[in-house]
Amino acid sequence: MKPERIKFIYSIFLSLLTVTVGIVFIVQVADIYYGGPNADRLHNYTVEAVKSHLVLPLIFLGIWILAIIGGFVFSVLVPSLKRTKPSADNRKTLDRLMSIMPCDNSKETKEIKDKLIKFERIRLIVFIVSLAIGLGVALFTLTYTLDPSHYSATEFLTDMIKFLRTVLVWIIAAFAVFLIAVFLDSLMIKKETQLIKEAIAKKGKGSGDKTIDKSKDRKKSVYFTTIACMLLFVILSAAFGASAEHLVLYVSIAALIVILFILYEMKTCGLLRGKTNNTQNLLIPRISVALIAIVFVVLGVVNGSASDVFIKAIKICTECIGLG
Amino acid sequence: MNVFKKIFGWFSRHWPTKRRIIQVYTALLFNCNIKGFVKGRIYTGNTKYLCTPGLNCYSCPGAVTACPMGALQNAFASSATRTPYYILGILGLLGLMFARTICGFLCPVGLGQDLLYKIKTPKIKKSKYTRALSYVKYVILVVFAFLIPLMYGIVQSSAVPGFCKYICPAGTLGGGIGLLVNPANTDYFAMLGPLFTWKFALLVAIIVFCAFIYRPFCRFLCPLGAIYGFFNKIAIIGVKLDKQKCTDCGLCVSHCKMDIKHVGDHECINCGECISVCPVKAISWKGSKLFLKANAYNEQTVTEEKPLTPLLATASASEMPSENALSNNIVTESVTNENPSIYSENIENDETPFDEANVAADNDSPQDPIDTNAENREQKDKTPKTKKGRNFYLQLGAFCLAFVVLFGAILYYNVILKYDNINALSEGDVAPEFSLQTYGYDNSGKYALLDDTFDFSEHLDQIVVINFWATWCGPCTQELPDFDRIQKEYPEICVVAVHTTAITVPSVADWVVNDKPAFTSFDVTFLQDKVIADENSPYNGQTIFETFGGKDALPVTVIVVKGLIKKINNGSMPYETLKSVIESYV
Numbered sequence: 019m020k021p022e023r024i025k026f027i028y029s030i031f032l033s034l035l036t037v038t039v040g041i042v043f044i045v046q047v048a049d050i051y052y053g054g055p056n057a058d059r060l061h062n063y064t065v066e067a068v069k070s071h072l073v074l075p076l077i078f079l080g081i082w083i084l085a086i087i088g089g090f091v092f093s094v095l096v097p098s099l100k101r102t103k104p105s106a107d108n109r110k111t112l113d114r115l116m117s118i119m120p121c122d123n124s125k126e127t128k129e130i131k132d133k134l135i136k137f138e139r140i141r142l143i144v145f146i147v148s149l150a151i152g153l154g155v156a157l158f159t160l161t162y163t164l165d166p167s168h169y170s171a172t173e174f175l176t177d178m179i180k181f182l183r184t185v186l187v188w189i190i191a192a193f194a195v196f197l198i199a200v201f202l203d204s205l206m207i208k209k210e211t212q213l214i215k216e217a218i219a220k221k222g223k224g225s226g227d228k229t230i231d232k233s234k235d236r237k238k239s240v241y242f243t244t245i246a247c248m249l250l251f252v253i254l255s256a257a258f259g260a261s262a263e264h265l266v267l268y269v270s271i272a273a274l275i276v277i278l279f280i281l282y283e284m285k286t287c288g289l290l291r292g293k294t295n296n297t298q299n300l301l302i303p304r305i306s307v308a309l310i311a312i313v314f315v316v317l318g319v320v321n322g323s324a325s326d327v328f329i330k331a332i333k334i335c336t337e338c339i340g341l342g
Numbered sequence: 343m344n345v346f347k348k349i350f351g352w353f354s355r356h357w358p359t360k361r362r363i364i365q366v367y368t369a370l371l372f373n374c375n376i377k378g379f380v381k382g383r384i385y386t387g388n389t390k391y392l393c394t395p396g397l398n399c400y401s402c403p404g405a406v407t408a409c410p411m412g413a414l415q416n417a418f419a420s421s422a423t424r425t426p427y428y429i430l431g432i433l434g435l436l437g438l439m440f441a442r443t444i445c446g447f448l449c450p451v452g453l454g455q456d457l458l459y460k461i462k463t464p465k466i467k468k469s470k471y472t473r474a475l476s477y478v479k480y481v482i483l484v485v486f487a488f489l490i491p492l493m494y495g496i497v498q499s500s501a502v503p504g505f506c507k508y509i510c511p512a513g514t515l516g517g518g519i520g521l522l523v524n525p526a527n528t529d530y531f532a533m534l535g536p537l538f539t540w541k542f543a544l545l546v547a548i549i550v551f552c553a554f555i556y557r558p559f560c561r562f563l564c565p566l567g568a569i570y571g572f573f574n575k576i577a578i579i580g581v582k583l584d585k586q587k588c589t590d591c592g593l594c595v596s597h598c599k600m601d602i603k604h605v606g607d608h609e610c611i612n613c614g615e616c617i618s619v620c621p622v623k624a625i626s627w628k629g630s631k632l633f634l635k636a637n638a639y640n641e642q643t644v645t646e647e648k649p650l651t652p653l654l655a656t657a658s659a660s661e662m663p664s665e666n667a668l669s670n671n672i673v674t675e676s677v678t679n680e681n682p683s684i685y686s687e688n689i690e691n692d693e694t695p696f697d698e699a700n701v702a703a704d705n706d707s708p709q710d711p712i713d714t715n716a717e718n719r720e721q722k723d724k725t726p727k728t729k730k731g732r733n734f735y736l737q738l739g740a741f742c743l744a745f746v747v748l749f750g751a752i753l754y755y756n757v758i759l760k761y762d763n764i765n766a767l768s769e770g771d772v773a774p775e776f777s778l779q780t781y782g783y784d785n786s787g788k789y790a791l792l793d794d795t796f797d798f799s800e801h802l803d804q805i806v807v808i809n810f811w812a813t814w815c816g817p818c819t820q821e822l823p824d825f826d827r828i829q830k831e832y833p834e835i836c837v838v839a840v841h842t843t844a845i846t847v848p849s850v851a852d853w854v855v856n857d858k859p860a861f862t863s864f865d866v867t868f869l870q871d872k873v874i875a876d877e878n879s880p881y882n883g884q885t886i887f888e889t890f891g892g893k894d895a896l897p898v899t900v901i902v903v904k905g906l907i908k909k910i911n912n913g914s915m916p917y918e919t920l921k922s923v924i925e926s927y928v
């Protein structure tokens with residue numbers, strides 16, 4: 019058997035073994051907690067229970083370690099040249115192809131151009147929808163987390179579970195939408211790239227068509243989408259009977275997000291920097307940050323926040339290390 | 343003989359790089375309290391005023407400094423009473439100096455992930471999706487590391503370090519498992535419950551992922567990396583890109599295993615592996631100057647059109663190259679003048695033209711990561727011998743200094759520093775008599791530490807429940823209302839809450855009045871711990887907390903029945919458990 023084939027089989031075996039070891043560990047720990055003698059699951063972790071449940075995972079762990087060592091020894095004796103293919107950034111490729119696509123007035127070119135515009139519009143819509151959903155979830159998460167009524171003195175565990183169930187679900191949903199948007203965006207880019215390549219193959223290169231590029235529309239859409247989302251959220255909250263304090267909170271957060279977006283946009287346009295050349299003078303920001311940091315450290319020593327760090331560090335934070 | 347040659351050859355090709363050596367060195371330096379692992383105790387000395395640059399749990403027995411994330415969350419939790427200037431200043435200084443170079447060189451968690459990634463499993467390469475998921479760490483930073491501790495601190499005056507409690511694997515591995523494996527800490531097992539189950543499962547999942555994905559924790563979960571990422575552009579130490587030389591070939595980005603869009607952005611950990619990949623030597627380390635053309639990358643110029651390459655200009659419709667060749671061709675164009683023979687062959691085979699550099703970088707070759715590619719190494723040979731000699735002596739000096747520091751630290755923490763020998767009681771022992779000052783309202787109506795004392799000897803015929811707590815301990819302050827409930831339900835027993843001896847700013851009395859005024863009306867008697875100063879006593883020099891078996895963890899509950907210690911409980915004691923124990927003795 020060729021060494022490459024052996025290595026391939028070994029890598030599959032090792033990956034399955036790695037996952038198996040992980041699963042075995044997790045199952046054993048879950049078994050101690052859920053399968054212990056106490057129905058209320060308190061004090062199910064005893065030294066004896068842990069010792070008895072450790073035997074199987076340690077056996078698997080030993081096999082895993084031996085497999086890793088064996089793999090390393092084999093790679094020493096039979097080295098192979100690694101090839102890493104660089105993966106091109108398809109957005110940059112698309113930009114470059116757009117700059118050389120044919121721009122004659124023939125029917126075929128016009129059809130291709132219409133398709134490209136259609137794909138670009140789809141990309142823009144996907145971007146706006148994902149942005150709106152992301153902003154909505156961010157606003158909801160922030161307002162839920164900043165609402166003092168969600169933090170009670172006595173029902174700590176219940177509050178945390180409720181918080182995690184409410185907020186985490188929305189965050190996961192927002193990221194799922196984000197990933198779908200990335201997938202759709204790359205799909206559209208792939209289609210556009212293919213179309214342009216076909217056009218170039220048929221018609222030869224041209225001077226490109228800047229009207230297809232929607233990146234400026236994308237920038238404008240950021241403002242409008244952000245402001246629209248914020249307004250919609252506030253209006254809906256008022257419609258659903260949110261209290262005055264909650265509305266003030268929502269409006270404040272919405273305004274903050276809008277201001278941050280505008281500042282970011284101004285920064286990327288160079289308006290805040292005030293310079294248009296390529297050099298960046300880092301002396302002023304570095305000195306500013308250094309001075310502020312030093313002043314903060316001194317203030318921290320004076321106001322006792324340094325002692326806070328010390329006090330916490332010399333006692334075991336049982337929650338932090340999972341003892342709970 | 344052949345086998346030995348191969349083994350020797352492998353070792354010479356896989357000698358640790360300087361980056362790896364620095365990572366191992368810093369991991370050892372920040373965890374040099376080896377005695378802590380042996381004794382099962384954490385270090386409690388003055389170096390814990392300082393923070394490690396990377397993630398290193400302060401509950402780890404070996405840790406000699408504090409963790410910046412833990413310190414930050416606790417600072418936010420206390421922000422109702424004082425602004426967390428200190429930790430913000432420390433993070434500012436570290437960010438300014440190193441930014442995410444800390445992730446690449448100084449973080450022990452990063453080292454662990456790098457080593458696990460070397461396991462020969464199939465790897466999941468980065469993509470647009472991993473880039474999208476890299477924003478999860480900002481959500482974790484805002485929600486778990488900032489908002490949860492802040493809101494609980496402001497609203498409930500309770501310290502809840504959200505990230506440390508629910509996510510951080512460093513704490514579970516270094517702190518939790520590091521303490522549990524020591525036979526002296528078997529009483530900690532009683533504290534384990536759902537939180538440990540969740541965190542252990544998460545730790546195992548992250549470790550398994552590390553074998554398949556490069557640095558999954560750093561890329562997707564670490565809020566400290568998210569914070570340092572904001573400083574990457576202005577950091578003094580790191581990698582920089584010379585835009586004048588850069589041809590925008592994208593090799594640095596495609597070679598990098600992190601989710602960067604360009605060198606030096608907020609995802610870049612400044613490991614320097616791209617330096618050897620760049621064909622035009624546009625990437626280098628930032629110098630010691632404060633003012634320089636650092637990272638002259640300008641987003642406005644990214645979308646400028648690049649000049650056409652000869653291949654595209656002359657290609658006919660049938661000769662249209664593939665996408666890979668397109669990007670390769672753009673690369674080739676820029677370096678044709680330097681090494682035409684290497685790259686033209688590779689274009690025909692549709693392979694990456696920089697296999698040598700890639701292989702060398704992947705194999706952690708013995709080449710200096712600070713150096714650039716092979717051409718530069720050739721050029722190096724031509725540099726004046728005086729410069730080479732000076733560099734050698736500088737490096738030797740740095741190595742010697744580093745060795746002295748590490749050796750000195752290990753000697754200091756493990757040999758010179760002595761742990762106090764604590765004479766601790768255990769279950770079944772007779773409880774010693776003690777008297778402690780009480781908290782209450784003085785003659786002027788102010789809640790303060792009074793001269794009145796609680797004398798244990800007056801309660802020898804009772805059941806006495808002693809709860810050791812502290813103002814900064816979240817679980818402690820959360821469970822105290824349960825103890826008050828028990829006191830009200832069983833007035834015949836005596837429940838006392840002893841605040842452990844530690845510097846507190848503000849004072850305990852002020853904290854109770856401002857943050858937990860409900861405590862002032864509790865039936866529970868609040869006491870202040872002290873150091874026993876009785877030369878005739880076997881517990882001389884110890885606090886009451888230490889005498890009753892307390893080590894480094896809070897809260898601790900001791901139940902004394904008619905002078906005999908019946909139970910010492912480490913960790914929180916839920917109301918139901920406490921009630922059932924009391925009822926068994928009543």
